[in-house]
Amino acid sequence: MKNSIKAVDVDRKQRTIEVLFNDPMVSAALARVNVFAIDHYPNGRRVSTSLISAEDFAAQPSYDPLMWLNYVHPEDRERVRSAWETIVHGEKDVFEAEYRFLVGEEYRWIANKGTIVYRTESGQPELYLGADRDITEERRLRQLLEEEREHLAQLVISDDFLSIPNRRYLETKQAQFFCTNGRTPVAVLVLDIDNFKQLNTHLTHHGGDAALQSVVRKIQTCLRDTDILARYGGDEFVLIFPQATAEYAQVTAQGILDAVQGIDLPKVSDMSISVSIGLVHGCPTEGQDFWSYFEDADSLLLQAKKFGKAQVQSKVFC
Numbered sequence: 001m002k003n004s005i006k007a008v009d010v011d012r013k014q015r016t017i018e019v020l021f022n023d024p025m026v027s028a029a030l031a032r033v034n035v036f037a038i039d040h041y042p043n044g045r046r047v048s049t050s051l052i053s054a055e056d057f058a059a060q061p062s063y064d065p066l067m068w069l070n071y072v073h074p075e076d077r078e079r080v081r082s083a084w085e086t087i088v089h090g091e092k093d094v095f096e097a098e099y100r101f102l103v104g105e106e107y108r109w110i111a112n113k114g115t116i117v118y119r120t121e122s123g124q125p126e127l128y129l130g131a132d133r134d135i136t137e138e139r140r141l142r143q144l145l146e147e148e149r150e151h152l153a154q155l156v157i158s159d160d161f162l163s164i165p166n167r168r169y170l171e172t173k174q175a176q177f178f179c180t181n182g183r184t185p186v187a188v189l190v191l192d193i194d195n196f197k198q199l200n201t202h203l204t205h206h207g208g209d210a211a212l213q214s215v216v217r218k219i220q221t222c223l224r225d226t227d228i229l230a231r232y233g234g235d236e237f238v239l240i241f242p243q244a245t246a247e248y249a250q251v252t253a254q255g256i257l258d259a260v261q262g263i264d265l266p267k268v269s270d271m272s273i274s275v276s277i278g279l280v281h282g283c284p285t286e287g288q289d290f291w292s293y294f295e296d297a298d299s300l301l302l303q304a305k306k307f308g309k310a311q312v313q314s315k316v317f318c
């Protein structure tokens with residue numbers, strides 16, 4: 001009885017395969033869209049004229065619905081195996097995955113989507129009908145586009161002359177360094193180079209550029225990896241010290257003053273270089289934001305300029 005049921009099933013499957021792949025016109029149309037069938041029972045034969053040759057599968061000695069996974073790239077195999085196992089175990093009929101597959105002697109990226117059409121009496125895959133597509137080139141282009149997109153996104157938020165974040169970075173990212181639970185300390189500093197107009201005149205614009213780069217490199221040597229230094233515009237910079245103590249903020253600001261004053265300018269004048277800094281340190285609460293700290297720090301910077309430059313003016317709230 002069992003055998004006769006199986007025979008009927010096999011006939012039905014054979015008829016489906018014949019309808020799809022024996023007629024030259026229908027078969028050619030299916031090949032154009034890479035439709036194939038895996039005749040899983042009894043020997044895992046691939047029936048199609050599409051991407052992967054039928055010979056790859058034809059010589060398998062016994063029925064094994066997992067056998068084809070041997071052709072999947074080792075790095076993709078476990079991911080694809082667990083997706084395919086849900087099909088083999090009857091949890092799902094529709095399969096969809098992208099993976100590298102050994103075609104001839106090279107791995108190609110394949111997108112495969114299909115469904116189990118028939119199962120054996122015991123629920124094992126009997127006939128799988130799917131379409132696959134070589135997406136190697138498409139993936140390469142996708143990756144190039146992604147890299148290009150990342151690069152452009154990076155350009156938008158960084159100062160390409162000084163290779164540090166720019167004002168747009170501050171405008172879009174500042175909130176992530178600013179926690180308003182009243183318990184998380186932060187320092188915001190606004191820094192401006194003193195008499196830079198005059199320096200530019202003495203050093204020429206090109207020399208001014210070099211001085212600007214030296215200042216930035218010097219400031220960077222004073223910072224932790226987690227501190228932010230961004231160019232706000234011209235010779236004005238903003239620093240954020242996330243989760244910094246007031247002592248760290250003040251010692252670092254003083255360290256920046258000293259480090260910048262130690263920069264050797266070209267010997268075309270007896271000028272030295274210095275910066276002025278406005279510093280606000282606190283534990284922001286609800287209703288405060290980065291910009292309120294920034295405004296306060298900017299006012300303190302103006303005070304520092306008024307009081308003679310080359311100094312830090314600060315306000316510490318916690």
Ligand SMILES: Nc1nc2c(ncn2[C@@H]2O[C@H](COP(=O)(O)OP(=O)(O)OP(=O)(O)O)[C@@H](O)[C@H]2O)c(=O)[nH]1
Nearest residue numbers: 192193194195196197198200205208209234235305
């Ligand atoms: N070389 C160079 N100069 C710049 C750049 N960006 C802005 N500047 C110049 O920097 C100068 C900034 O001048 P201000 O900050 O207004 O004035 P200051 O002379 O620094 O005077 P104080 O700020 O009061 O100390 C201007 O002359 C700008 O043209 C740049 O990328 N390279």
